[in-house]
Amino acid sequence: MKNIHTEEAGDLLQQIATELAFVETGSADSLAAIAEFLAKLEKLVGTPLPPAIATEIATAAEFAKSVAAAGGVLAADAGKVLLKWYERLDKACQDWLAAPDAQADAPEPAMPLELGDDTELLNEFCNEGKDLLQDIEQGVLVLEENPASADTLNVVFRAFHTFKGGAGFLGLEPIKNLAHELESLLDAARRGDLTIDTYITELILAGRDALQQFLSEIGKRLGGALKGEPISVPTSELIMRVKARLAGESPAPAAKPEPVAVQPQAAAAPPSSAPLPPAAAQAPAPPALPPQTSAPVQPLAPPAAKPTPQKPAAAKSGANSNEHLASFVKLDTGKLDVLVDLVGELVIAQSMVMQHPQVQSLNDRNLSRFMRQLQRITTDLQRNAMSLRMVEIRGAFQKMNRLVRDLSAAQGKQVQLLLSGEETEIDRNIVEELGDPLVHMVRNSVDHGIELPEVRVAQGKPALGTVRLHAMHQGGGIVITISDDGKGLDQSRILAKAIQRGLIEADAAPTEKEIFDLIFLPGFSTVENITDISGRGVGMDVVRSSISRLRGRVEVQSTLGQGSDVTIRLPLTMAIIDGMLIGIGAERFIIPSLSVRESFRPLPGAVATSQGRGEVVTVRGKLIPLVRLGDQLGIASTAKDPCDGIIVVTQSESNARGLLVDRLIGKQEVVIKSLGAAFKGQASMSGAAIMGDGLVALILDIDNLDAPRAQHKIQSVASA
Structure with a gap:
């Protein structure tokens, strides 16, 4: 039986319709009356009512109440929104009341996601939704270890609430409905009606993954990859499971996975929820009713040019206080890149002026003082502009918590992940590219490194294995270490x-x-059994390729039976490079400093010819290939005899080599410029830089310089 008092509900709807006429004239009193009627209507709703209708009534009540508290100046705009909502709700309720009772209990089909036309707000919602999902994931992992953490529970609850509000504001009904149910689950836990257990955390994580899939699909649509294709993520079964748990139904018994230790810091300092689009952050979601009958109902889009009511309750949480919001501003990364480029051009122009012969010939003390002051200002400006690109590596690190949890549970292992140096800052573009390499290496540590608990105990180790992620600044770059105490x-x-x-x-x-470097070769793996996790020999190859694209390098150290350490060395930024300026003939080139091990002038007899392998040079008792860089680049070199030139020892991938150059000019930081079409196909060049005299120096890509094959290098070393 439909548990709704139809007569009383009809009267309430009629009273709402009457007050709506006055609200459109700006009457705050009528808006308050509507909020009261909606609250009464909400109390009439019984459990058989379709969840979407019940949710819309509750959302509209909250919306009207908040706008009423904001004052009459916003009432007219709110009234227009509520009027459209009322028309749809009235029709939906009438259709539902007239339909057979069986419809109320039938499972809802998957609802396609309808996107509006405001791509800017959708992009903003997706970007900030990713931050919310990260907060949710980290919070749930903490709750799994400490279910009594009220602070963490509130963080996760607020994240879902914010997600729901943003989705409702944009008319993304399936997202809003899922977030609402998960929010209700967490609210029950906050009230003490439910206890956070393994089943509930699995439900929340499953919901979080579904929301992430929604965001991914929206991103594809906005990027043009899903033009015209409907966006649909199956969530009906998950919502039914959440509702069943809320109703007190016990889940089917399941094997509890081994506990996974997660860093406790998140409980002490819970991550803050990311703000929604400006309007959504200030007010609850305007109601938008999804289709519940055969007649399609369009989602409600709020007036684009109208002011959005302030939400007075926002000040209570303290998380989004005016002081906090005033200290941050959102900035498009494209605009930031333009700013950095312009600052780089300014630095180059300033350097060209200072190095101009006529300026240097002037003997004017005031001019010299002004030039030094200009140099200090441009240097500070460049440093501050570059700092705007820097973000903490914390986000990339914390994503590994979920990975370790799921992998260890699937394999019956006990693994703790310890993070340190999360506050280390690095270029945002590098962080975005660092995700896949970290996933591969952490997966290898858990899958291949950490042993099963019984094996570890038999070897005298604790049953709980440890994987560590550490980051720090070193030598003008960043060093990331992934270590484990596994079998090595x-x-x-x-x-x-x-x-x-x-x-x-x-x-x-x-x-x-050299043996450890072999694991980075494509397809190389010592694992006999291929699983869905690893064993195909592609992981570490991807790691080295990805790190090389970031102008970094990766090294491995390991002790059998004790564990392994993987060290990644990266530049702090992709916009500026610290390089060694070298000369060949009349040309100048830049070698990235991270690729340089040392440089020296060879003594007679240090260079020899190896049959079938070309020239080699002795460096600290070992033979490495010698590359005459002038011949390699097709430039006439003045150093025909190696003893007349300089050998720069570089490390690229697993290949060490000596580059013979005419001279070393110096070491300096330069702003990287992209190469034009004239250099298309020149793999040995990664970019260019404008020097202080206005001339251009090409930046060498050490990884793509032609060199002897890896096996020849190993044989040459062996012959030493």
Whole structure:
């Protein structure tokens, strides 16, 4: 039986319709009356009422109440929104009351997601939704370890509430409905009606993943990848499970996964929810009713040019106080890149002026003082502009918590993830590209490194394995270390696999580092059994390729039976490079400093010719390939005899080599410029920089300079 008092409900709807006429004239009193009628209507709603209608009534009540508290100046705009909502609600209620009772209990089909035309707000919603989902994930992982953490529970609850408000504001009904149900689940836990357990955390994480899928699909649509295709993510079953849990139904018994230790810091300092689009952040979502009958109902879009009511309750939480909001401003990354480029041009122009011969020949003390002051100002401006691109690496690190949790539970392992150096700042573009390499390396640590609990105990280790992520600034760059206390790398197995595949000769005697570098070769793996997690030999190859694109390098150290350390060295930014300026003939080139190990003038006899392998040079008792950079680049070099030039030892991928150049000019920071169409196909060049004298110096891509094959290098080292 439909549990709604139809006569009383009809009277309330009629009273709402009457007051709406006065609200459109700006009457705050009528708006307050509507809020009261909506509250009464909400109390009449019984559980058989379709959830979408019940949700819309509750949302409209909250909306009207908040706008009424904001004052009559906003009442007219709110009245127009509520009038459209009322017309749809009245029709939907009448259709539902006239339909057979069976319809009320039938499961709702998956509702397609309808997107509005405001792409700017949708982009903003997606970007900030990602931050909210990260807060939710981290909070749930903390709740899994400490269900009694009221602060963390409130953080997760507010994140879903904010998500729901933003989705409702944009008319994204399926997203709003899912967020509402999950919010209700958390609200029940806040009231003490439910206890956070494994089943509830799994429900919340499943909902979080569904919301992430929604955001991903919206992003594809906005990017043009899903033109005209409907966006639909199945959530009906999940919502039914949430409703069942709220109704007190016990879930089917399931095996509880092994506990996973998560850093407790999040409980002490819960992440703050990201703000929604300006209008959505200030007021609850305007009601928008989804279709519940055969007649389609369009989602309600709020008036684009109208002011949005302030939400007085926002000040109570303290999370979005005016002081906090005033200290931050959102900025499009494209505009930020333009600013950095312009500052770079200013630095170049200032340097050109200072190095102009006529300026240098002037003996004017005041002019010299002004020029020094200009240099200080431009340097400070450049430093501050670059700092705007910097973000903490915290977000990339904390995403690994969920990965470790899921992998360890799936494999029956006990693993804790310890994070340190999360406050270390790095270029935003680098952080975005760092996600996949971190996933591959952490997955390898859990899958291949950490042993099963019984194996660890038998070896005298604690049953709980440890994976550590650490970041720090070092030498003008950033160093990231991924370490574990697992079984480590077996050099003999790696070497045997390499010999079997013909990567090195059976009588070769490579160093420990060269053996470990073999794991970065495409398709290389010592794992016998391929799983859905790993074993195909593509993970570490992807890691090295990704790090190389970021102008960094990766190294491995390992002790059998004790664990492994993977170290990534990266520049702080992709816009400025710290480089060594070298000269070949009349030309100048820049070698990234991260690729340079050392430089020296060779002594007679240091360079020799190896049959079939070309020239080699002895460096600290080892032979490495010698590359005459002038010949490689097709430039006439003045250093025909290596003893007349300088050898720059570089490290690229797993290849160390000596680059013979005519001279070293110096070391300096330069602003990277993209190469034009004239240099298309020049893989050995990664960019260009305008020097202080106005001339251009090309930046060498050490990874793509032609060099002997890796196996030849290993054989040459062995022959040393």
